[in-house]
Amino acid sequence: MRSNNNIILETTMKVVLFIIVLFSVYIFFAGHYYPGGGFIGGLMTSGAIVLLLIAYDIKTVATILPVNYRTMTGIGLLFAIGTSAGSLLFNVPFLTHAFGHIEVPILGDISLHTATLFDLGVYLVVVGVTMTIIQTIGEDE
Amino acid sequence: MNNLIILPILIPFVTAAILIFFHKKIRIQRWLSALSSIATIFVALVLVQKVHTDGIQSLNISSWDAPFGITLVSDMLSALLVLTTSVVAFVCLIYSFKSIGAEREKFYYYPVFNFLIVGVNGAFTTGDIFNLFVFFEVMLMSSYVLLVLGGTKIQLRESIKYLLVNVISSALFVITVAYLYSVVGTLNMAHISQRIAEIGQPGILSVIAVLFLIVFGLKGAIFPLYFWMPGSYYAPPAPVLALFGALLTKVGVYSITRTYTLFFYHDQGFTHELLQLLAIVSIIAGVIGAIAYWDMKKIIIYNIIVAVGVILYGVSVMNIDALTGSIFYLIHDMIIKAALFLLVGTIIAITGTSNLKKVSGLIKRYPGLGWTFFISALALAGIPPLSGFIGKLLIVQGGFEGSSYVGAGVVLMSSLLVLFSVMKIFINGFWGVHRAYENEDKAPVKWLLISPVILVILSALYGIGTEAILPYISQAAETLANPSIYIDAVLKE
Numbered sequence: 001m002r003s004n005n006n007i008i009l010e011t012t013m014k015v016v017l018f019i020i021v022l023f024s025v026y027i028f029f030a031g032h033y034y035p036g037g038g039f040i041g042g043l044m045t046s047g048a049i050v051l052l053l054i055a056y057d058i059k060t061v062a063t064i065l066p067v068n069y070r071t072m073t074g075i076g077l078l079f080a081i082g083t084s085a086g087s088l089l090f091n092v093p094f095l096t097h098a099f100g101h102i103e104v105p106i107l108g109d110i111s112l113h114t115a116t117l118f119d120l121g122v123y124l125v126v127v128g129v130t131m132t133i134i135q136t137i138g139e140d141e
Numbered sequence: 142m143n144n145l146i147i148l149p150i151l152i153p154f155v156t157a158a159i160l161i162f163f164h165k166k167i168r169i170q171r172w173l174s175a176l177s178s179i180a181t182i183f184v185a186l187v188l189v190q191k192v193h194t195d196g197i198q199s200l201n202i203s204s205w206d207a208p209f210g211i212t213l214v215s216d217m218l219s220a221l222l223v224l225t226t227s228v229v230a231f232v233c234l235i236y237s238f239k240s241i242g243a244e245r246e247k248f249y250y251y252p253v254f255n256f257l258i259v260g261v262n263g264a265f266t267t268g269d270i271f272n273l274f275v276f277f278e279v280m281l282m283s284s285y286v287l288l289v290l291g292g293t294k295i296q297l298r299e300s301i302k303y304l305l306v307n308v309i310s311s312a313l314f315v316i317t318v319a320y321l322y323s324v325v326g327t328l329n330m331a332h333i334s335q336r337i338a339e340i341g342q343p344g345i346l347s348v349i350a351v352l353f354l355i356v357f358g359l360k361g362a363i364f365p366l367y368f369w370m371p372g373s374y375y376a377p378p379a380p381v382l383a384l385f386g387a388l389l390t391k392v393g394v395y396s397i398t399r400t401y402t403l404f405f406y407h408d409q410g411f412t413h414e415l416l417q418l419l420a421i422v423s424i425i426a427g428v429i430g431a432i433a434y435w436d437m438k439k440i441i442i443y444n445i446i447v448a449v450g451v452i453l454y455g456v457s458v459m460n461i462d463a464l465t466g467s468i469f470y471l472i473h474d475m476i477i478k479a480a481l482f483l484l485v486g487t488i489i490a491i492t493g494t495s496n497l498k499k500v501s502g503l504i505k506r507y508p509g510l511g512w513t514f515f516i517s518a519l520a521l522a523g524i525p526p527l528s529g530f531i532g533k534l535l536i537v538q539g540g541f542e543g544s545s546y547v548g549a550g551v552v553l554m555s556s557l558l559v560l561f562s563v564m565k566i567f568i569n570g571f572w573g574v575h576r577a578y579e580n581e582d583k584a585p586v587k588w589l590l591i592s593p594v595i596l597v598i599l600s601a602l603y604g605i606g607t608e609a610i611l612p613y614i615s616q617a618a619e620t621l622a623n624p625s626i627y628i629d630a631v632l633k634e
Binding site: 070071073074077078081085088091092093094095096097 | 151155158161162164
């Protein structure tokens with residue numbers, strides 16, 4: 001544990017962190033119509049976690065976010081493979097996507113596209129890989 | 142529309158992704174990889190048969206029509222190479238079980254192994270030049286990991302060199318694709334070929350052709366660009382080395398073959414002459430290395446350069462005989478190089494050294510190993526009933542038909558020196574006085590011999606069954622000699 005008192009950094013971080021996470025989620029969902037998408041969204045989420053790492057140390061962050069980032073990478077890959085290989089079941093070429101409109105109670109009519117799930121896979125892989133790199137280098141003595 | 146051709150890429154990919162979750166459970170890793178490997182072989186066999194009966198298969202990924210989306214194309218050449226890759230991968234995998242060691246196995250050896258197969262199969266199957274680059278990167282990144290995994294000193298040093306060379310060549314690849322794109326305005330290989338034919342290959346396209354030769358030559362180790370290979374391939378353990386030696390350089394060779402037969406066949410006086418010159422010098426440089434060394438691994442590594450030279454010489458002659466010979470030789474060489482590296486790996490497992498001067502008399506205790514090595518050495522040199530013969534015969538025949546007597550002569554002479562270099566291993570290592578070696582009793586020789594024996598049997602069958610295989614190979618050569626078959630199959634006009 002570090003000895004010096006980082007109260008300004010820690011307090012600012014607590015405010016800023018949520019704005020960054022929100023922005024990254026916004027950018028992830030905006031990807032289809034505006035600049036953004038899984039890659040930059042994932043990078044920005046990992047940026048938020050890196051900010052946590054700067055304010056605290058690796059062990060504290062691991063208790064705040066008990067995530068195994070390597071498993072996360074695997075799950076992301078499976079998402080990407082699953083959405084692209086799902087088209088094999090419908091006997092259309094690999095990676096053919098589908099979309100549709102559904103009614104959600106509060107949001108009303110929204111359009112859903114399986115490309116979003118592919119993007120979610122990209123998002124998870126990017127977060128997983130970035131955090132694995134940073135954690136591994138950070139833990140290295 | 143035919144999703145069959147994606148399966149040799151998809152099956153190892155899914156396996157690799159699933160194996161990430163079980164990286165501590167070695168037993169699950171082995172079983173899953175072996176099962177997926179067998180499934181890939183099966184799918185590849187079905188694919189070869191399908192291409193044989195129904196002609197070239199193409200798949201427009203995500204249902205976008207040919208020049209606009211990514212197209213995967215399986216002609217006979219790529220289907221056969223995918224089949225060979227799957228077989229070589231399977232035997233290297235079973236060899237790994239008893240030789241790679243638990244330390245490496247727990248550290249994502251099998252997932253990375255599968256990713257390498259994804260890259261190689263993808264590079265053989267794709268019909269899009271930028272997608273080819275992406276699959277090259279998939280393959281290269283996996284090879285970086287396999288090369289450095291274990292972290293011994295020599296591996297660390299050699300992977301820095303390997304990484305540097307490949308990062309530079311990949312950058313050059315991107316630049317070359319950018320040049321090509323700015324000239325022809327498309328990335329689909331069939332469409333590129335059509336556009337090049339329309340403008341009749343002006344000077345700039347010959348420049349791009351030479352740039353492609355440099356890029357793929359760096360990956361495939363042809364004459365002035367092979368400098369990184371003897372060192373880098375010396376570092377990794379035997380099954381990884383077998384995988385590299387059998388597959389990685391052959392992807393470069395395949396890419397040169399593809400680009401030089403599909404894109405740049407209009408100005409053969411310049412591009413193919415250059416290719417021919419480099420191929421001949423590669424053969425000479427390779428045999429010099431092969432006879433110079435007293436180290437088993439180095440000898441086989443230099444033999445890769447010889448084989449790359451022989452195959453590309455056949456491609457550069459560009460008549461149907463030489464192309465058929467090249468394809469025969471390419472598949473033969475993938476099988477036999479894997480077998481030789483695995484045999485050398487077994488010898489090293491017994492003796493603990495790859496220095497030929499410290500090894501002798503192995504045949505007294507290991508007759509099976511000895512005779513397997515002997516047969517694969519004969520196959521490598523091209524002795525008639527075995528697999529290397531027909532390929533070289535057709536290449537030499539094609540060379541004489543194309544009045545390229547020097548090249549054909551060099552190919553013939555190289556066989557002699559190649560035979561000398563591997564017989565040197567046999568005579569010095571297996572004959573003579575038996576010595577006691579440290580690891581002798583610990584080495585699981587019986588298990589390690591399974592893989593090379595499978596490969597040598599395949600190689601013998603390949604040689605004996607030439608007549609049965611010929612229709613497949615000539616179908617592949619026909620597509621190479623006549624690009625319009627490929628273009629029509631992809632663009633469906």
